[in-house]
Amino acid sequence: MENASLQNLVDFLKKTGVKITLTRLILLKTFTNNPDVHFDFNSLLSIVRKEDSNYGIATLYRNLDMLIEKNIISVNTIDNVKYYELITPQKGSIHIHLICKHCKNVEEYSGYEIIQFLNLIKDKYGFDINYGSINVYGICKKCREKAKE
Incomplete structure (x- = not known):
């Protein structure tokens, strides 16, 4: 192996x-x-x-x-x-996918802020969250820079 x-x-x-x-x-x-x-x-x-x-x-x-x-x-x-x-421990069980609408590149983010936010949702709705991902669409830095040229 x-x-x-x-x-x-x-x-x-x-x-x-x-x-x-x-x-x-x-x-x-x-x-x-x-x-x-x-x-x-x-x-x-x-x-x-x-x-x-x-x-x-x-x-x-x-x-x-x-x-x-x-x-x-x-x-x-x-x-x-x-x-x-x-699925890796580094990504965490919950993370955000940052998806560029132009080049389709996908970056990931997982951090303490996400857990804090989801804990607020958990408390408000009594929903026990185990895992998940969130997709966020936009334009990445490279594509924005190319558009400026």
Whole structure:
């Protein structure tokens, strides 16, 4: 195994009764080697097929569903496209996606202020928040600077 994060995920899946197949390992490596990337389905399929040219569409869907169910990855819909990302402790269970309307770049932010804000909501509505993400759309700094030129 190439890194501890990958090994930890493999160990976790084995403990929960999931068989570690080559296709699952390829997908896990893709996520652990790119922990900050938001993958759409087609880009994931392209990447995993570089490792295994026979990697099937249905296999990828099944593996993604299983990883979502095991809370290893999350799925988020942005502009009607599903994006998959590795859940990491650094991101926290709740974070904000800052999505540029021009270049479609996605930045993430998680900080104490978000938790404070959500605690206010929790107190006001009595809603126990476990996890989530918030999508915020705008124009990134690079695109604003390009527009000035």
